[in-house]
C-alpha cells in the first residue's frame with residue numbers, strides 16, 4: 001500500500017466533503033463547524049408543501065450529514081495514519097474497496113456481518 005494511493009483517496013474525500021457541504025447549504029442547512037444543526041433547516045423544511053416532502057428533505061439532509069461525518073472521519077484517519085484498517089477485524093481493507101468507497105470503515109466481510 002503506497003502513501004500515494006491514500007493521498008489520491010484523500011483528495012477524493014476532500015472533493016466529496018466540499019460537494020456535500022455545497023448540497024447542504026443549497027438546501028438551507030447550517031454547515032458551521034461543530035456539526036449541522038437540524039434546527040437551522042427546520043424553517044426551510046417548513047416551507048415544503050407537504051409533510052411527506054418535508055420528511056423527504058429531512059431524510060436527505062440526515063443522509064448527507066451521516067456521509068459527511070464518515071468522510072470527515074476518513075480524512076482524519078488518513079491524517080493520523082489509521083486509515084484503511086477495518087474497525088471490525090483490524091485487517092487492512094483492500095485498496096479496491098477503498099477506491100470504490102473511500103469512507104469505508106469496514107472490510108467487505110465485516111460489512112456483510114453488520
Ligand SMILES: [Zn+2]
Pocket residue numbers: 086087088089090091106107108109110111
Ligand atoms: Zn473486517
